[in-house]
Amino acid sequence: xxxxxxxxxxPIRQDEKIEHPEGPHLPGLLAATAACRGAEEPAGTSxxxxxxxxxxxxxIMDGRARVEVSEQxxxxxxxxxxxxxxxxxxxxxxxxxxxxxTGIRLLVIDRRNFWTLLVEVxxxxxxxxxxxxxxxxxxxxxxxx
Numbered sequence: 001x002x003x004x005x006x007x008x009x010x011p012i013r014q015d016e017k018i019e020h021p022e023g024p025h026l027p028g029l030l031a032a033t034a035a036c037r038g039a040e041e042p043a044g045t046s047x048x049x050x051x052x053x054x055x056x057x058x059x060i061m062d063g064r065a066r067v068e069v070s071e072q073x074x075x076x077x078x079x080x081x082x083x084x085x086x087x088x089x090x091x092x093x094x095x096x097x098x099x100x101x102t103g104i105r106l107l108v109i110d111r112r113n114f115w116t117l118l119v120e121v122x123x124x125x126x127x128x129x130x131x132x133x134x135x136x137x138x139x140x141x142x143x144x145x
Contacts, residue, residue: 035109035113035114035116035117036059036107036108036109036113037107037108038061038105038106038107038108039105039106039107039108040103040104040105040106041100041103041104041106042100042103043100043101043102043103043104044099044100045099045100045104046097046098046099047065047083047098047099047100047104047106048083048084048087048094048096048097048098049094049097050068050069050093050094050095050096050097051093051094052093052094053087053093053094054084054087054088054094055088055110055111056084056088056108056109056110056111056114057082057083057084057085057088057108057109057110057114058082058083058084058098058106058107058108058109059080059081059082059106059107059109060077060078060079060080060081060082060104060105060106061079061105061106061107062079062103062104062105063078063079063100063101063102063103063104063105064076064077064078064100064101064102064104065077065078065081065083065098065099065100065101065104066098066099066101067083067096067097067098068096068097068098068099069095069096069139073139075138076101077098082127082131083096083098084098085114085128085132086132088111088114088115
């Protein structure tokens with residue numbers, strides 16, 4: 001995978017996207033399947049890299065990922081969690097490196113479809129608005145912030 005590029009992978013079937021349990025942060029997103037494509041990556045794959053450009057938003061279907069903001073600031077993501085939204089919202093370089101800890105299956109949404117989904121799927125917008133401040137607060141209260 002080229003750094004900063006969307007993850008490549010096999011397509012996820014339409015019915016699989018709809019039947020998969022919806023994540024706690026983004027109920028309703030999986031019903032908007034036309035804007036999503038599937039990807040699978042093995043453990044150890046860098047999904048995003050801090051400081052690099054990116055063109056996609058990611059929603060984890062299965063598997064786990066590690067988020068690395070710095071050596072002191074790390075976190076974990078699992079099914080239903082998402083990442084990559086900050087780059088698409090502010091067009092600044094990626095703020096974190098995300099690495100697959102296990103084999104991982106993702107829904108990948110490119111920049112154009114991301115903005116369309118924000119309008120067409122209000123629950124996605126709500127999920128982002130709830131999650132972003134929580135992430136900022138966690139970073140502010142981190143021991144080495």
